Amino acid sequence: MNKFTEDDLKKELETKEYEYGFYTDIEADKFPVGLNEEVVIAISKKKNEPEWMTKWRLEAFKVWKEMEEPDWANVNYEKPKFQDISYYSAPVQKPKLDSLDQVDPELLKTFEKLGISIDEQKRLSNVAVDIVVDSVSVATTFKKTLNEKGIIFMPISEAIQEHPELVKKYLGTIVPTTDNFYAALNSAVFSDGSFCYIPKGVTCPMELSTYFRINEGGTGQFERTLVVADKGSYVSYLEGCTAPARDENQLHAAVVELIALDDAEIKYSTVQNWFPGDAEGKGGVYNFVTKRGLVEKNAKISWTQVETGSAVTWKYPSCILKGDNAVGEFYSIAVTNNFQQADTGTKMIHLGNNTKSTIISKGVSAGKSQNSYRGLVQVGSRAKNARNFSQCDSLLMGDQCGAHTFPYIECKNKTAQIEHEATTSKIGEDQLFYCNQRGIDTEKAIALIVNGFSKEVLNKLPMEFAVEAQKLLEISLEGSVG
Amino acid sequence: MLEVKNLHASINDKEILRGINLEIKAGEVHAIMGPNGSGKSTLSAVIAGKEEYEVTEGSVILNGEDLANFAPEERAHKGIFLSFQYPVEIPGVTVTNFIKTAINETRKGQGLEELPAKDMLKLIREKSDLLEIDRKFLSRSLNEGFSGGEKKRNEIFQMAMLEPKLAILDETDSGLDIDALKIVANGVNKLKSKDNAVLVITHYQRLLDYIVPDFVHVLYNGKIVKSGGKELALELEEKGYDWLK
Numbered sequence: 001m002n003k004f005t006e007d008d009l010k011k012e013l014e015t016k017e018y019e020y021g022f023y024t025d026i027e028a029d030k031f032p033v034g035l036n037e038e039v040v041i042a043i044s045k046k047k048n049e050p051e052w053m054t055k056w057r058l059e060a061f062k063v064w065k066e067m068e069e070p071d072w073a074n075v076n077y078e079k080p081k082f083q084d085i086s087y088y089s090a091p092v093q094k095p096k097l098d099s100l101d102q103v104d105p106e107l108l109k110t111f112e113k114l115g116i117s118i119d120e121q122k123r124l125s126n127v128a129v130d131i132v133v134d135s136v137s138v139a140t141t142f143k144k145t146l147n148e149k150g151i152i153f154m155p156i157s158e159a160i161q162e163h164p165e166l167v168k169k170y171l172g173t174i175v176p177t178t179d180n181f182y183a184a185l186n187s188a189v190f191s192d193g194s195f196c197y198i199p200k201g202v203t204c205p206m207e208l209s210t211y212f213r214i215n216e217g218g219t220g221q222f223e224r225t226l227v228v229a230d231k232g233s234y235v236s237y238l239e240g241c242t243a244p245a246r247d248e249n250q251l252h253a254a255v256v257e258l259i260a261l262d263d264a265e266i267k268y269s270t271v272q273n274w275f276p277g278d279a280e281g282k283g284g285v286y287n288f289v290t291k292r293g294l295v296e297k298n299a300k301i302s303w304t305q306v307e308t309g310s311a312v313t314w315k316y317p318s319c320i321l322k323g324d325n326a327v328g329e330f331y332s333i334a335v336t337n338n339f340q341q342a343d344t345g346t347k348m349i350h351l352g353n354n355t356k357s358t359i360i361s362k363g364v365s366a367g368k369s370q371n372s373y374r375g376l377v378q379v380g381s382r383a384k385n386a387r388n389f390s391q392c393d394s395l396l397m398g399d400q401c402g403a404h405t406f407p408y409i410e411c412k413n414k415t416a417q418i419e420h421e422a423t424t425s426k427i428g429e430d431q432l433f434y435c436n437q438r439g440i441d442t443e444k445a446i447a448l449i450v451n452g453f454s455k456e457v458l459n460k461l462p463m464e465f466a467v468e469a470q471k472l473l474e475i476s477l478e479g480s481v482g
Numbered sequence: 483m484l485e486v487k488n489l490h491a492s493i494n495d496k497e498i499l500r501g502i503n504l505e506i507k508a509g510e511v512h513a514i515m516g517p518n519g520s521g522k523s524t525l526s527a528v529i530a531g532k533e534e535y536e537v538t539e540g541s542v543i544l545n546g547e548d549l550a551n552f553a554p555e556e557r558a559h560k561g562i563f564l565s566f567q568y569p570v571e572i573p574g575v576t577v578t579n580f581i582k583t584a585i586n587e588t589r590k591g592q593g594l595e596e597l598p599a600k601d602m603l604k605l606i607r608e609k610s611d612l613l614e615i616d617r618k619f620l621s622r623s624l625n626e627g628f629s630g631g632e633k634k635r636n637e638i639f640q641m642a643m644l645e646p647k648l649a650i651l652d653e654t655d656s657g658l659d660i661d662a663l664k665i666v667a668n669g670v671n672k673l674k675s676k677d678n679a680v681l682v683i684t685h686y687q688r689l690l691d692y693i694v695p696d697f698v699h700v701l702y703n704g705k706i707v708k709s710g711g712k713e714l715a716l717e718l719e720e721k722g723y724d725w726l727k
Binding site: 425428430433442444452456 | 564580
């Protein structure tokens, strides 16, 4: 009889290979390894940056040198050797791209494997894509439609040239260079990323989308994203990533800053699928990200994330609810398998009156992975009638993984209402047998159970992403039944 | 349709079934009765292919095919349905979504195309009307917060949707009041045909007032110790099981 026990399930989950583990051979224009002032200046020069930007980077570098790598997160890993990393890598390409024909065919092949056919996206979907491959954006689409509305959506390196006043006004105001070790490092060496500005009263007519991808071995990638929604505007921003399989650890330390001015709304969705390492815990991306948004009066920022990749994740998309009636939301699914470690959550800082925040966090752990939720709800002394609702659910598979919840609540105003709910459950043999008996095999059953568990968060994703996210959840947890 | 031959099965090296012989033909309803611990639920689980049980001897044959090497889902694809005594909860998965997945996976297993959404919807409507199931019920999370009656009715709904060849009802009457029992039994009766068969596993005779068996078997200590017609159930009700030991 073909028996399938929980032990088999564990084995199956552990032997699951990373499905996007391919590697494209693209010639890269790359700096030698190591980091010092000259490298920072060289990066800035490479980008033709104005002097204020170079100065900004150097100040960040100075701060970073004095800082120590944080170790408070519930993760264990070998600290990256910062002098062994190359801090700049750009795909070699023709100087100016007028059409897709000019993009490196190898690169286009990579996109196809990932299911990101630009042609298809251009033709069929309502998504403008600004693709970042190894730090340099190679294709930007839908620019015209956006231009008509006055929306700026471009690589941040270009924005620094073309809209210095906007970049200068907002860059580093939400995540200052001194914020933390990795934010400081990012500020010093970021090579590219996206910049987005939605003018007053404008509703962005399409989902703005960026695909990130690490491609060059041993290259750390440091993106910088800045989204500014001016008064009364609306934008939905999608960010998705996959990375090729490799042996050495890759460092990824991005910074994302969101600014929602009065009455504006930003919806920021992420699907993260960096290489998680193999079944022995070898390789995989270190994902140390700082994401934060400022929410002004009557404004709203909503973070939605589906995290399935990376060997080590350290990420807390947060909201500073500064204005009265500001709303912050955080919806998260984090899936860990094999030896993956995730320490993720959010910070909701209530400063204005009648500010409201919602946190829904779903953690799925399998293999020998460790999955932690870490969240802070802070209510300032002058924030009257602040409200928060937090819900943290964990789903465990097998008996060798861990789920942890670290909720922090700091309340300085007695009119606040704060609720916290948490549950932990396990996918049991009985659930699997029940599904099997109805003709559903174990792989599909796991996908069904995990999708059901994650439904509240999946429902928050834009349609285009929801399907991809569901597929990712399945890929991350399914194995090939022997 | 189903032949169980000299079936021995154990769990954790403890033998539960000690040589069961049973033959069920299409169009028949069989009932298996017996005291607690006699092996009733084990028999249903072994037929469905639950992995914890080890078949040490004998065989289960469905339409001439030995099921020994088939996984539970493959047995389901071949037409075996088990209505669970304790159906599990799957939060966030609606009754509709679950049955859609079950139908399409079963069709895939049978080498058929997925059922088009329109036909699926029609089938769901048809079957839920047949079983007098409220539409709202269909969008609830599977078995989450269901009453005993709702859980069992949902099992029968799934059975109606999947149209199995052999339906095994494991203690379907447990936890049901008399009204719920009637509804469930009516559902089963409506689904009965000359092409399928039903195996009712029960403790008490009362379910058999509504689902009338052609044959009744008494299971005791892992063996069928007596078989007879429906009157045997009444005799058991009157005399208990002691006289058979």
